[in-house]
Amino acid sequence: MKKISVTVCLLLLATGLFGQSGLPDLKDVQKVVVKNYWGDQNIKGISRNQGGFKLSAVYTDTSKQQQLLEETELMQYVTLYKEKGTLYVLARQPKGFESIDLNLQIPSDLQVVSELFKGGNIFMKNLDKGVEINSLNGSVKLKGIAGYALVSAANGEVDI
Structure with missing residues (x-):
């Protein structure tokens, strides 16, 4: 089995999510909150002139079959919304033992809050x-983090 990943521009996802009322202004986002139950979170900061928000996700079902989440499927598994300068990326609660791996590329000047409820890295x-x-449950690995790192990790290792 090979892991398939596709990058979907978050702006395109936001267009689908907010299509009725127009694209929200993502320039005033100061914080990103990422929450999921099972699966890995891979968050990479880049300079704003290198590109905008990008999100890719891989779904693994209970029989460990991995599935590429196309843009239309992604919205069934991940909720995106913006509220008061915070962008929320929330994976849905799993049905059985399934996982959603989230890969985000965001501007490096944003604060990040990450929660992993059941397990993953x-x-x-x-x-x-x-x-x-x-x-x-799971490990936390941080590299090139400025400002501060507040880490609460039970049943796993932390590598800073």
Whole structure:
């Protein structure tokens, strides 16, 4: 089995999500909150002139079959919304033992809050405003984090 990943521009996803009322202004986003139950989170910071928000996701079902989440399917598994300068990326609660791996590329000048409720690994790099992480089961690996790192990790290891 090979892991398939596709990058979908978050702006396109937001267009689908907010198509009725127009595209929200994502320039005033100061924080990104990422939450999921099972699966890995891979969050990479880049400079704003290198590109915008990008999101890819891989769904693994209970028989460990991995599935590429196309843009139309992604919205069945991941909810995106913006509220008061915060962009929320929320994976749905799993049905049985299934997981959703989230890969985000975001501007490095955003604060990141990450929660992993059941299990998986969190990888973050090149983030300038600090990170807050709450992980129940799994490892946390941080590289190139400026500002601060507040990590609560039970039943796993932390590599900073």
